Amino acid sequence: MIRNRLxxxxxxxxxxxxxxxxxxxxxxxxxxxxxxxxxxQHLSKTAAILGIHRNTLSKRxxxxxxxxxxxxxxxxxxxx
Numbered sequence: 001m002i003r004n005r006l007x008x009x010x011x012x013x014x015x016x017x018x019x020x021x022x023x024x025x026x027x028x029x030x031x032x033x034x035x036x037x038x039x040x041q042h043l044s045k046t047a048a049i050l051g052i053h054r055n056t057l058s059k060r061x062x063x064x065x066x067x068x069x070x071x072x073x074x075x076x077x078x079x080x
Contacts, residue, residue: 010023028060029064031050032046032050032057032060032061032064033064035049035050036061043057043058043061
């Protein structure tokens with residue numbers, strides 16, 4: 001069942017000319033965000049569920065937050 005849903009999504013992404021690096025990055029980011037939400041932002045529990053070290057998770061979360069801040073600043077510059 002999940003394979004069929006993934007294949008449909010991949011077809012849509014290929015039609016939209018989404019590059020592999022972008023697809024992987026977005027999947028990872030959303031997967032981590034959902035896992036964190038499911039475990040009430042508890043880094044150690046989430047890292048264990050994901051099978052990665054807590055420090056790795058912490059670094060990735062920090063990188064996502066930095067990316068988000070940069071996007072917000074760019075949007076403010078573009079609108080103002």
